[in-house]
Amino acid sequence: MSLIKENSPFVGLLSAVWIYLLGLCLLIGYLVVPVENPEYSYFFTLLIGVGKIIISMAFILLWLLSWYKILGYIFIYEQSIALKNSESKP
Amino acid sequence: MTINLVQIIYISIIGFVTTLIITPLVGKYMRSIGKIGHDVHKVDRPEVPESGGIGFMVIYLILLLVGIFIAPNTISKYRLAVMLTVLTLVTLLGLYDDFRQLSAIMKPGLLVILSLPVLIFQKIGDEVLVSPTPILPFIGETRLSIAYWFLAVFVVSVPSNASNMLDVMNGSMSGSGMLISLTAFIASFIIPLEEESLFIGRYASLTLFAVLFGFWIYNRYPAKIFAGDTGSLGTGAAIGLIAIYGRIEFVMVVALLVHIMNSFSILSSLKGLRERHDIQERPVKVIDGVVHASADEKAPITLVRLLVARKPLNEKEIVNRILSLVFFVCVLALITAYIMRRSIL
Numbered sequence: 111m112s113l114i115k116e117n118s119p120f121v122g123l124l125s126a127v128w129i130y131l132l133g134l135c136l137l138i139g140y141l142v143v144p145v146e147n148p149e150y151s152y153f154f155t156l157l158i159g160v161g162k163i164i165i166s167m168a169f170i171l172l173w174l175l176s177w178y179k180i181l182g183y184i185f186i187y188e189q190s191i192a193l194k195n196s197e198s199k200p
Numbered sequence: 201m202t203i204n205l206v207q208i209i210y211i212s213i214i215g216f217v218t219t220l221i222i223t224p225l226v227g228k229y230m231r232s233i234g235k236i237g238h239d240v241h242k243v244d245r246p247e248v249p250e251s252g253g254i255g256f257m258v259i260y261l262i263l264l265l266v267g268i269f270i271a272p273n274t275i276s277k278y279r280l281a282v283m284l285t286v287l288t289l290v291t292l293l294g295l296y297d298d299f300r301q302l303s304a305i306m307k308p309g310l311l312v313i314l315s316l317p318v319l320i321f322q323k324i325g326d327e328v329l330v331s332p333t334p335i336l337p338f339i340g341e342t343r344l345s346i347a348y349w350f351l352a353v354f355v356v357s358v359p360s361n362a363s364n365m366l367d368v369m370n371g372s373m374s375g376s377g378m379l380i381s382l383t384a385f386i387a388s389f390i391i392p393l394e395e396e397s398l399f400i401g402r403y404a405s406l407t408l409f410a411v412l413f414g415f416w417i418y419n420r421y422p423a424k425i426f427a428g429d430t431g432s433l434g435t436g437a438a439i440g441l442i443a444i445y446g447r448i449e450f451v452m453v454v455a456l457l458v459h460i461m462n463s464f465s466i467l468s469s470l471k472g473l474r475e476r477h478d479i480q481e482r483p484v485k486v487i488d489g490v491v492h493a494s495a496d497e498k499a500p501i502t503l504v505r506l507l508v509a510r511k512p513l514n515e516k517e518i519v520n521r522i523l524s525l526v527f528f529v530c531v532l533a534l535i536t537a538y539i540m541r542r543s544i545l
Contacts, residue, residue, distance in 0.1 A: 117525055120506070124457055124525065128532045132337055132539070135450065139339030163347075174464070181465045185501055188509035189493070 119184045126180070130173055138166045203272055203395065208403050211270075212410035215263050219256045219414025226255035227418070227425040235298070237426060241369065241515040243489040248423055251298040253431015256411040257291045260438065263407040271403075275327045275396040279445045282321050282329065283404065283438075286356060289314045290437040294430035308357050311433070315356035318444065319349060334449045335391065337539040355440040359452075362459035363436030364429060365466060368504055369519045371420035373427055374412050376526040377435040380455045381409040383530040384442050387451045387537040392544065401446030408438050421516045450540065455533035458525045462503040469501040490514055 150158075230236065230249035238245045264284045271277045293310055296302065302310070322330040332348035333341050344351075367373035388401030412435065418424045427435075436459075443452035453460075481499035484491050492512040493505045507513065507521050 117507075117521055117528075120525055121528055124461070124529055124532070127457060127461075128454060128529075128536075131454065132536070135336045136338045139336050139342055177461070177464065178468050181461070181501065181506070185506055185509055188506065191510050 119187065123177075123180055123184060127173075127177055130176075134169055134173055137169060203399050203402060204270070205402070207270060208406055211263060211266060211403075212406045215259055215407050216410040216414045218259050219411045220417065222255040222259060223252060223415055223418045223425060226252050230425075239370070239423060241486055241489070241491060242422065246422075248426050250426045251295065251428035251430050252415070252419070252425035253427035253429075253434060254291070254295060256415040257287070257294075257430060257434040259414075260408060260411045260434070261288055261291070263411070264404065267403050267407070272399055273396055275329060276399045278321070278324050278327055278329050279396065279400055280404070282317050283400075283441045283445065286314055286317050286441060287434060287437055290356060290360065291430055291434045294428065294433040297429040297433070308361055311357035311360050311437070312353055314437075315353060315440075318355055318441070319352060330444060335393075335447060335540050335544060336450055337536055338543055340540075340543040352444065355444050356437045359440040359443075359456060359459070360433040360436035362456060362463045363439070364432040365463045366459050366503070366522070367427060367432040368502070369421075369515055369522065370423035371416055372519050372522050373432050373435065374416040374419045375519070375523045376458070377439070378409055378412045378416060379523070379526050379530050380439055380452070381405045381412060381442070383455045383533050384439070384446060384448060384452065385409060386534060387448050388446060390534065390537040391448065391451075391541050393447050397445070397447040400442060401448060404438070404442045404446070408435070408442070421519055448537070451533045451537045454536045455526075455530050457529040457532070458503070458522070465501045465503070465506070484508060487512075491518060 227249040230251055231247075235250050236247045237250045239248050261284060264280050264287070267280045268277050268284070271280060290311065293302075293307075293314065297307060318330060322328070330352065332344050334344060334348065336342050363373055363377065366376060382405070384401060384405035388398050388405070393401070415425075415427065415431070419427060439452060439456070443449045481494065481496045483494055483499045483502040483505040485494055486492070490512045491504065491508050491514065493509040499505070503522065504518055507518055513521070
């Protein structure tokens with residue numbers, strides 16, 4: 111338990127990444143449902159299909175980018191605490 | 201024929217005991233041929249035999265061969281045969297890398313090529329070995345006709361390299377591999393799947409856990425042997441193959457989140473693939489056996505550097521923190537497995 115407490119920024123990040131991943135899967139799962147409307151032409155169906163892939167990819171990229179940014183912020187935050195601790199020492 | 205769990209447990213125990221006996225002998229042999237490395241995180245930098253992973257990987261390959269004979273159906277036999285082929289090639293590649301050194305681009309490139317049997321043998325006769333229908337939480341079974349095959353190309357390459365990149369401290373790779381293989385084993389009891397997937401999920405993961413446990417006893421802090429690329433690439437590849445043939449892809453992605461985080465942050469901070477020896481700016485520095493984060497902005501942001509950024513830690517503390525994070529994501533993976541169960545029932 112104490113180990114989890116010490117790792118709290120990383121536990122928080124991993125939890126956020128996991129929740130986003132579940133959301134992403136829900137979104138992708140919803141988007142990948144095939145379009146089977148007889149009124150749509152082949153070209154339009156294809157266009158919707160490609161659009162869905164692009165939207166899914168965009169969300170995956172956003173997931174990776176935000177993950178990378180948060181890692182950078184955690185590193186800066188951890189270092190700032192280290193600096194504060196060293197300054198408070200006589 | 202049904203899955204005989206007692207038989208799987210017996211075989212796993214044999215695998216554990218054999219690894220326990222073989223590993224020190226492999227260590228002695230590696231030392232005798234001069235295959236040793238310095239444990240740089242200790243004050244006295246002791247010499248430790250390298251490439252010890254060959255011992256447990258050979259035992260694991262033998263156990264997979266045994267699995268082919270006890271598998272309850274033809275699909276399981278075929279799946280194990282492909283696993284055996286791919287893992288033999290990955291082990292040989294790891295061994296070559298340990299002794300001859302492959303370039304940072306060549307290694308993942310070759311691992312992608314080695315995963316091709318998974319795609320080539322997606323169907324043998326009437327038996328479908330891999331189907332592009334992964335189970336996703338909330339959705340259940342989903343057909344990903346194109347995306348699945350694109351991702352399947354990386355089924356060996358990504359987990360192998362991720363496992364390799366986390367093999368930085370005593371017992372970090374073997375310990376985390378143990379936790380992930382145990383998660384795969386438990387997940388196979390949570391998600392109701394067809395017999396052939398359940399057999400792979402249970403047999404391949406429990407035997408992997410057993411051999412890794414046997415190896416971890418010597419590899420844990422203070423390490424008496426290192427796994428080398430032979431062990432770390434092989435372990436990662438086995439996890440990837442269990443994910444795809446056990447149909448627990450999503451569970452394994454969650455269980456590998458710490459590995460992915462480490463690899464992703466290294467690759468993004470280095471802006472591409474680079475060999476360990478080519479990186480001038482080290483992420484951490486060791487002073488009197490205590491690991492300090494590097495203040496150099498150009499140094500790669502590794503998980504270890506992040507963990508010691510606030511406070512310098514010794515190796516044992518770092519390993520405990522890495523393993524506690526892996527344990528945490530494994531719990532998340534099991535919750536995911538439960539959500540998946542609810543989605544398909």
